[in-house]
Amino acid sequence: MSKRQPWWWGGARFNEDEEHELFRFRFLITALGNAVLVAGVFSLADLMHLVDLSQVHRWAVRLFAPFNALLLAFVWGHRERFAPVSWAYWSGSLLLNLSGLLTLQQDELRVLWFFMHLGSSFILLGARAGVVTGLLSMLAVAAANPLLMHPYSPTAMVTLVSALMATSLMFLSYARHVQQTHTAIHESRSKLRQLSTQDPLTGVLNVRGFQQACEPHIHAGVSDEAQPYALLFIDVDHLRQVNDRYGHNAGDALLCGVATALQAQLRGHDILGRVGGEEFCVFLPRTHGHGALRVAERLRSTVEALPLTVGGPHGPRVHITASIGVAVHEPGLDSLSALQRHANQAMYRAKEAGCNLVMGLEGLAQEFVMPGAQPDPVC
Structure with missing residues (x-):
């Protein structure tokens, strides 16, 4: 400043x-x-x-x-x-x-x-x-x-x-x-x-860094309605079971793999942050609702297809999926906290519907499932 x-x-x-x-x-x-x-x-x-x-x-x-x-x-x-x-x-x-x-x-x-x-x-x-x-x-x-x-x-x-x-x-x-x-x-x-803005485990932005990176785009979108933006709230399914069965080191390694895969699928100006234990947020500048849904589905399928193992490359393979909630900028969602809250609610709906899904609330399709995406029966 x-x-x-x-x-x-x-x-x-x-x-x-x-x-x-x-x-x-x-x-x-x-x-x-x-x-x-x-x-x-x-x-x-x-x-x-x-x-x-x-x-x-x-x-x-x-x-x-x-x-x-x-x-x-x-x-x-x-x-x-x-x-x-x-x-x-x-x-x-x-x-x-x-x-x-x-x-x-x-x-x-x-x-x-x-x-x-x-x-x-x-x-x-x-x-x-x-x-x-x-x-x-x-x-x-x-x-x-x-x-x-x-x-x-x-x-x-x-x-x-x-x-x-x-x-x-x-x-x-x-x-x-x-x-x-x-x-x-x-x-x-x-x-x-x-160090104050980076998650020490995954290397992506932490909560503070994510907020600081998103705020300029939020202000620009509020002042100019022609600048749309969206937010994805991503929760990695079954990570606690992995921690309980294989230990927290295995869970941490899986989180790093997920973060790397998510970052590789995003555009240069998209913003990825880790906002909880197994929770990530993605801020998508200049993105409308259907575009955000497509990005979310691409991320969901990427996580589902990850060849993740524990205990080294020859260890047992772990199947990981992600539930993703989508929120877009609209009247009443003019702050990052409101947008995150909205996307978090959509993510919980995806969890309730069986995990491994992409969902949105008002203004978006209630459920967005591409061919090949199947709810997780043990979620």
Whole structure:
């Protein structure tokens, strides 16, 4: 679920698992706001004759403030613009730093801005861009120094270049660690999300996952009557007898076989979930009543024909059937729970009629039995 950020953090939407992207977006907002503020302070100080800026750097500073203000307005509320705005900020900052290095020679500490630019590059643009920024910064100060009216001493240059290199390496290590941590957290959350929505025995969706997968289709069908849907409630017959005779491990193996067979018979957009011990539900988007009945009969015959054995491939064969109830979207059945309740009632009617049947309630044929389908006499 996405959540809109407060207006002072840009007002963009981020999902709950996008902490790293959210941090970088907030850092960009902070960096742009800070650039506008600092450029404004320098421009004001220049007007008050508190600092002595060169003519070139004076205009560079005065243009830098509105440039970053425009970037801030452009990215506000639009996270998809993060990358181009970050590169624009990077370019503008690098040009301003070069202007200060070449023309503001009375400021011995002007090279400190290269370090700030270096750190923001790693955070906003990643490790590769950060390494490139570090190399460009070292080359810039080394190449510009002989051109300065008051060049830095050889000792100062060695210190400056070495400090830029050390800072780059430290930020590189930090950026790699942050990325690896973010990837590990994202993978852990994906696994937890999968575990919370997947049935551990059969591998199909559990009750929670089934509900979450069906809800968008339910809402779409309610808002658009041209989007029909149906639900099948499937109960595996005689599973308790199998458990009592051969043990629960045999029953679990049979359930896995049934789930695999059901999934193989469904379309890519159909949704299969295990909603009880021996109960499955199938949600059929864009399916009318008779189409749902045909799908249900295909599933019933598939289960009936399964060559299931217990105790290994050479063990005794177990005959398994399924009773299936069918419900379709109609007035009064606008929720998944109502649809399941309706299909469950139809399934119980199939049980009462002898099992191994497909049945529906109002709006559908009361009993739908294809040639060859026979009620189970011992149900």
